[in-house]
Amino acid sequence: MHANRAVKTDAAPVNVSELLASFKARKARIGIVGLGYVGIPLALTANKAGFEVLGFDIDAPRVDQLNRGESFIKHIPANLIAEAVKGGKFQATADFDRLNEPDAILICVPTPLTKHREPDLSYVENTARAIAPRLRRGQLIVLESTTYPGTTDEVIKPIFEATGLKSGEDFFLAFSPEREDPGNPDFGTSTIPKVVGGDGPDALALAEALYGQLIVKTVPVSSAATAEAVKLTENIxxxxxxxxxxxxxxxxxxxxxxxxxxxxxxxxxxxxxxxxxxxxxxxxxxxxxxxxxxxxxxxxxxxxxxxxxxxxxxxxxxxxxxxxxxxxxxxxxxxxxxxxxxxxxxxxxxxxxxxxxxxxxxxxxxxxxxxxxxxxxxxxxxxxxxxxxxxxxxxxxxxxxxxxxxxxxxxxxxxxxxxxxxxxxxxxxxxxxxxxxxxxxxxxxxxxxxxxxx
Structure with missing residues (x-):
C-alpha cells in the first residue's frame, strides 16, 4: 500500500493536466470521509454527476445501512441511496486502508466545540492522520468542515507533508466549505455556489475542475484561509x-x-x-x-x-x-x-x-x-x-x-x-x-x- 508513495525527488512530476482531465471527464474516483448530513448529499450529488464514489465512515452499522440502500436522515429519501448503490458507482466502507484508491478525498467530518467553547479539531486531525499513511502522489484532498482560517495550512498540511510528500507538487490541498441547509426545498448541494480556495494554483484549478462538475457555480478565492474565512463570515x-x-x-x-x-x-x-x-x-x-x-x-x-x-x-x-x-x-x-x-x-x-x-x-x-x-x-x-x-x-x-x-x-x-x-x-x-x-x-x-x- 505504501509503495504508491514516493518523495518528489525520486519520481517524475505529477501530471496535473491528466488529473484535471479526469475530473472534467468525470472519470475520477471520489472519496468522501464522513457520511452524515454533509457527506451523504455530497456523495449523491457526485454519483448523480457520473463519478464513482467511495464513502468512508467509522460507524460500521451506518456503513452497512447505506450499502443496503437505507437512509438515516429524514430529508434524504432512501430510494436515492438505493439507486446509487444499485448503479454500482456508490459504496460505503469503514476500511480506511482504501483511502489510497480515490483520486480526490473530500473531508466532511464534525468540528464541534469543547466544553470550554474552544475548537475541537480532533475529528479533522484524526482523519488527516488516517489519510497520511495511505496518501499517494496525485491525490487532491479537500477539507469541507467548517473551521478557523489557517486550519488547512497549519493543521492538515504538516500532517500530510510529514510523509515526505509535498503539497502542490506531489499532492494537492484545498478548502471548500460546505453550505448545506437541511430541509431547504429551494436549495440543495448542487444548486448552491461553491467557494474554493487552494494551497497553490494547481490545487485551486483541480478543486475548481472537480466541483465544477458537481455544482452550479464555483467561486474561487485566493487561498484556503480566505475560503475558511468566507464560511465563518456567512455564519457570523x-x-x-x-x-x-x-x-x-x-x-x-x-x-x-x-x-x-x-x-x-x-x-x-x-x-x-x-x-x-x-x-x-x-x-x-x-x-x-x-x-x-x-x-x-x-x-x-x-x-x-x-x-x-x-x-x-x-x-x-x-x-x-x-x-x-x-x-x-x-x-x-x-x-x-x-x-x-x-x-x-x-x-x-x-x-x-x-x-x-x-x-x-x-x-x-x-x-x-x-x-x-x-x-x-x-x-x-x-x-x-x-x-x-x-x-x-x-x-x-x-x-x-x-x-x-x-x-x-x-x-x-x-x-x-x-x-x-x-x-x-x-x-x-x-x-x-x-x-x-x-x-x-x-x-x-x-x-x-x-x-x-x-
Missing part, C-alpha cells in the same frame, strides 16, 4: 443578526410590542433591511459554533472580537428568557411551576427536519426540569431522543402522541420548533396555555388569549 453574519432580533424581542416585549409584527412590517422596505427572526436559542451544526472558532483564533493575534462574543452571549441566554416567560405564564394561570407538567413541541433545531444537533430544546428541558417541572415532548420527526454529547441523560425519551386528551393533560405547551405538519389549532383549542417561541400560532391564523409569545 447570521448569528449577529439573530442576536439583534432576540435582543429586540426582549425590549419590545417589555414595551408591549410584538417583535414579529415589527419585522413583518419592516421587511416591506425594498432596500436596506433583511428580515431575521428570534427564537428560543440557536441550534444546528454551524451558527451556535462557528463564531467561536474565529474568536478563538483572533486571540492568537491579540484581537478582541467583542461584537461577535456579545452576540453569542445574547443567543445563549435566550433559553433562560423563554423558561422565565413559561414559568410566569404557568403561574398566572394559577399553577405553581414546580411540579407542573410541560409539553414541548419540537426537539429538532429547525422545522421539518430530524436534525437535533445543538438544539435549544435540549437546553430548555434541562432548565425547566432544574426548576422542578417535568417535560414531555412531541416531535413527528424524532420519535426517540438519541444520545448527545452534552445531554446524555435525555437519551431514550420518546415522543408522546398529539391528540386533544394528551394536550389537555399538561399545564402548558411550549412551542420550541415550528414544524409545518403540527395541528396548531388542535393544540391551542385543548391546551391550558401555550407559550410560542416561533410565532407559529399567529402564522397559522390563530388568535387566542391562551397564547403567550416568548
Amino acid at each position: 453574519f447570521r448569528a449577529v443578526n439573530i442576536a439583534l432580533v432576540n435582543e429586540l424581542k426582549v425590549v419590545y416585549a417589555a414595551m408591549g410590542i410584538d417583535v414579529w409584527e415589527v419585522i413583518d412590517a419592516a421587511k416591506t422596505k425594498p432596500f436596506g433591511f433583511m428580515p431575521f427572526y428570534p427564537g428560543p436559542g440557536l441550534g444546528g451544526h454551524c451558527i451556535p459554533i462557528d463564531p467561536f472558532y474565529l474568536t478563538w483564533k483572533a486571540r492568537e493575534y491579540d484581537i478582541a472580537t467583542r461584537f461577535i462574543e456579545l452576540a453569542g452571549q445574547i443567543n445563549t441566554r435566550m433559553p433562560y428568557y423563554v423558561v422565565n416567560k413559561l414559568a410566569e405564564a404557568v403561574d398566572r394561570n394559577g399553577r405553581a411551576f414546580t411540579g407542573s407538567k410541560i409539553l414541548m413541541l419540537g426537539i429538532a433545531y429547525k422545522k421539518n427536519v430530524d436534525d437535533m444537533r445543538e438544539s435549544p430544546s435540549l437546553k430548555l428541558i434541562e432548565l425547566i426540569e432544574a426548576r422542578g417541572a417535568h417535560v414531555d415532548y412531541y416531535d413527528p420527526f424524532i420519535p426517540v431522543i438519541p444520545p448527545t454529547r452534552e445531554h446524555a441523560e435525555l437519551a431514550g425519551r420518546k415522543s408522546v402522541s398529539l391528540d386533544p386528551k394528551t394536550v389537555a393533560a399538561y399545564d402548558a405547551v411550549l412551542i420550541a420548533t415550528d414544524h409545518d405538519n403540527v395541528d396548531y389549532k388542535l393544540v391551542v383549542d385543548n391546551a391550558k396555555i401555550v407559550v410560542d417561541t416561533r410565532n407559529a400560532c399567529a402564522r397559522a391564523g390563530i388568535a387566542d388569549g391562551r397564547v403567550v409569545k416568548a
